[in-house]
Amino acid sequence: MTTHNTEMQQILLIARSIAGVTGHDLLSGLVSALSRYLDAAFVAITFGEGHPPTHARTLFALEENDVSEDLRYELSGTPCARVYAGETVIIPCKIAALYPEDAEYEGYIGIPLRDVSGDVAGHLAIFTTDHIRDSEVAAAIAQIFALRAEAELRRIAEEANRQSLISDLSALNTRLQRGYAKLRHEIQQKTNLMGLVSHDLRSPLSVIMAQAELGRARLGAATPDTEKLDSGFRKIMNSADRMTGLISAALEHVRADSEALQISAQPCDLANLISIAVEANSEEAARKSISLHVDPAPGVTATVDDALIVSAIDNLINNALKYTHSGSSVHVDLTTQQDTATISVTDSGQGLTESDLQRAFGRFQRLSATPTGGEASTGLGLANVREIAKAHSGQANADSDGPGQGARFSITLPLSPDVSRDVPG
Known part of the structure; x- marks a missing residue:
């Protein structure tokens, strides 16, 4: 009964000495308490170095009640090696007979400390200069508080x-937002360019139309004025040349911009990229009273250019919101199959015709659906999605059961693609 009371008293005293503390204070307090109440000469909480561990380094250690800073020792030839192999070791006395290098001590208790995966990451070591009386009791006490140390x-x-x-995600988010802003700026520049070209084409096209009408009228005369007809034809040819030059310059500009777009691929959590794109469109969804539902498969990592993939997802979500009526819903999903991941955006909007499905990812294509909130449409967004998917050795797809049945747009990416360095023009 006395032994039991003593045991309980020791447990209570140790528990009180570390009550209300966490972190490093708890670990150091635990080492101090075990040293004091188990009358130990050396107590340490260590972590292993190497795979498998070949050395132990102390997190906290007390030797004869003095703090020992950052001790490191080889495990070979010590009872600690058995502990790092996963064994709880109790040597009540005569440790020198088994481990001559520890001849200065008499008894030993070693308890493995495991990480969340169950591997031995460290250990609690207790050395005494006297025989460990009631070694089972001492070991039980050490085991109780080793579990507390392990949990901490x-x-x-x-x-x-x-x-x-959190730090990595913050840095990634900052980088993605910068890349995202840059991409939007580039897309806006291309849109502005197309607007300029469209405006500049009107003048030569008007000349062509006017001269063609005059030519027809002059040909109908009893005696056609060949000199004026020739002048009109020259004006038509000059205007056509001007139009060709404008179109060639615009195409060259677009091609040069496409070739300059670099792919910088690295392992990324696709669910995080989806979250960034969803957040970028949350205000627009709220403005149109459209519910955004996100259901990503967790832990899907793919080697991609994060900024480009965010841009592609953003385009798909923005497109769905643009053609969906207020009060409806848009679903964003991430699924995997074998070696691919598919990010899909499904809306309950106006749907697509068979002709729409064939032209959906073409440049400057206008489909049968019209924006429901007066938004502008350039016909470039889905084309950009396709180019980004192709640059990652993936593909873009569109599905719909027909007009009024909603639509599903998706990009499928290999989880370990052979990513090209340049987006193909």
């Missing part, structure tokens, strides 16, 4: 991982 080490590791993830 896991919490610290998870918190560090969480903070690292």
Whole structure:
């Protein structure tokens, strides 16, 4: 009964000494308490170095009640090696008979500390200069608080991982937003260029139409004025040449811009990229009272250019919102099949005809559906989506059951693609 009371008293004292503390304070307090109440000469919480561990380095250690800073020792030839192999080791006395290098000590208790995957990441080591009396009791006490240390080490590791993830996501979001703004600017420049070309084509086209009408009228005369007819034909040819030059210059500009677009691929969590694109369109969805539903498969990583993929997803979502009536819904999904991932955007809008499906991803194509909120349409968004998918060795697809039946646009990407360095023009 006395032994039981002593055991409970020791547990209570140790528990009180570390109550209300976490993190490094808890671990150092635990080492100090175990050293004091188990009358140990050396107590340490360590972590392993190497795969498998060949050395142990102390997180916290007390030797004869003095703090030992950052000790590192080889595991070979010590009882700690058995602990790192996954064994709880109890040597009540005569440790030197088994491990001559530890002849300064008499007893030993070693308990493995495991990470979230179940692998031994460290250990709690207790060395005594006297025989460990009631070794089972001492080991039980050490085991109880080793579990507490293990839980705290896991919490610290998870918190560090969480903070690292937050930092990485913040940096990624900043970079993506910059890339996203740049892409939108480039698309706007191309749209402006097409507007200029369209405007500039009107003048030579008007000349061609006017001269053609005059020519027909003069040909109908009893005696056609060949000199005026020849002059009119020259004006038509000059205007046609001017139009050809304008169109060639515009196409060259677009081709040069396309060739300059670089692919910078790296492993990315596709769900994170979807979240960024959804957030970029959340205000427009709210403005039109359209519900945005997101259902991504978790943990899908693909080697992609994150900024370009965000731009493609943004185009698909923006397109769905543009052609969907207020009060409807748009669904964004991420699914996987074998070695591919598919990001799809499904709306309950105006749907597509068979002709629409054949022309959906062509440049400057206008489909049968019309924007429901007066939005502008350039006919470039889906073409850009197709080019981005092709640059990642993937493909873009459109599906619809017909007018009034909604539509589904998707991009399918290989999870480990052979990504080209330049977007094909």
